[in-house]
Amino acid sequence: MIRDTIKAAQVASMKAGDKPRLAAVRLILAKIKDRDIELRTAASVPEDDVLVVDVLQKMAKQRRESITLYEQGGRQELADIEKAELAVIEEFLPARLSxxxxxxxxxxxxxxxxxxxxxxxxxxxxxxxxxxxxxxxxxxxxxxxxxxxxx
Missing domain, CATH: 1.10.10.410 (Arc Repressor Mutant, subunit A)
Structure with a gap:
């Protein structure tokens, strides 16, 4: 399951002392938890991997939009932070079809x-x-x- 992979990445980042990666992984887990809470009252809950992939895709889309806006606004340092987060998010997304x-x-x-x-x-x-x-x-x-x- 993708969720388990993300949790393992959190532990690995903690042990390695990789603070930027750890922050991104924690952000991913927080968004997934928010979605879990949202779906508590839902009549039908999607399969876990489908839910996680949906959250990751939305996060990736937000990061891509932010990167574009930051670069247009001349804020390269913020764009670089978003690019680093996007790279972490994309690690957990399944491979895309050509x-x-x-x-x-x-x-x-x-x-x-x-x-x-x-x-x-x-x-x-x-x-x-x-x-x-x-x-x-x-x-x-x-x-x-x-x-x-x-x-």
């Missing part, structure tokens, strides 16, 4: 769902997210689906 693999999956899903045009984009994106949500960057995948359906 763009060619995603295109092949999209073509198969279009055939499977019988999508004919842009009005069926939601069906294809929904099926892609359900099956490969943790392995695919959904923003890039949506653009690929749009291109495939409009071709």
């Amino acid at each position: 763009e060619d693999d995603v295109r092949a999956i999209i073509v198969a899903l279009i055939a499977e769902t019988g999508a004919a045009g842009m009005k069926d984009m939601g069906k294809v994106v929904g099926a892609l997210k359900a099956r490969h949500g943790t392995e695919v960057d959904m923003a890039a995948a949506s653009a690929l689906v749009k291109a495939a359906l409009s071709a």
Whole structure:
């Protein structure tokens, strides 16, 4: 489980005295705990790894946006801190599928769902997210689906 890997990384960072990495790992664990608390009242709770990957993906997206904004604002030192946190977050994310693999999956899903045009984009994106949500960057995948359906 990814959660156990993150906890082991926390212990390893403590033992190594790696304060920046430890801070990032603690931040990840805090966000996961927040999500656990949020879901206490939910009717259905997602599988643990799915939940952790979702939290990690959101954190990575936030870091990428922050890096862009800091660099535009001329705050390179803050951008470097965010880049270090992003590197730690990405260590725990599962491997992403290549763009060619995603295109092949999209073509198969279009055939499977019988999508004919842009009005069926939601069906294809929904099926892609359900099956490969943790392995695919959904923003890039949506653009690929749009291109495939409009071709």
